[in-house]
Amino acid sequence: MSTLIKPNHIGRKISRIRELRDMKQEALAQALGTNQQAISAIENSETIEDGKLAEVAKALGVTVEAIKNFSEENMISYFNSFHDNSTNNGQNAAYPIYNFNPLDKLMEVYDEKEKLYERLIQAEKEKVEYLEKIIKGK
Template sequence: MSDSPSKQIHQGRNIKRFREMLGIKQEALAYELGEDWSQKKISLLEQKEEIEASLLSQIAEVLKLPVEAFQNFDEEQAVNIISNTFDNGSVGYQKNDNCTFHPIDKIIKLHEEKIALYERMLKEKDEMMQRLEKLIGK
């Protein structure tokens, strides 16, 4: 069985994939496309295998992506490329035995900084309340 270029790319599914990767909700895309669009219409669009070129270019403009992203992206092919490219020692994954910090230590430090900030904010609030009470009390 040969990999023939006749395999159909599901353009609607590609729109959904890229929309989700960009963190855009169906409602937001519908809003950007205009009044005659709704969340339900976007949902139905994302189920279509092929989409009119003019609509694809409109969606591409809204998502700030090239039209070819929807027309040519093949998940199966992308997975094959990734699995054949990334292995131990390749660009995507590098074992690092020389790590100078532990991730948990970083999390603890961030947590401590957050607590210190919260305490400063409470102190400032208390000082502001005291000043307001003095102003009101006069």
């Protein structure tokens, strides 16, 4: 029994990473200063020269090693732990990073609503007391 070994097709890896980054070939071409047909040729190539690979990696926002070692199995953990430390991070980020638990936020909103309701009840009680005082004074 022989096992088939998948070839290390760099172009397919670039294509898959580009798709995962929700980037079209035209957008990658523009980032590299080329055209869509050149990107298509790169993605169909089994090997790519190191200089060009470095440019593509930079345009995709990943490292050369990430492209070379890319596999479907490890891509989930890689992209979940990838943090962009460039100027695209933060307020103007294309992919914002949320660091909160939605249930915690929901509970905070619920507690805040409860406090506001209690303040409203207290204000109404004070208003009733004030009006009763005015009525008794007449």
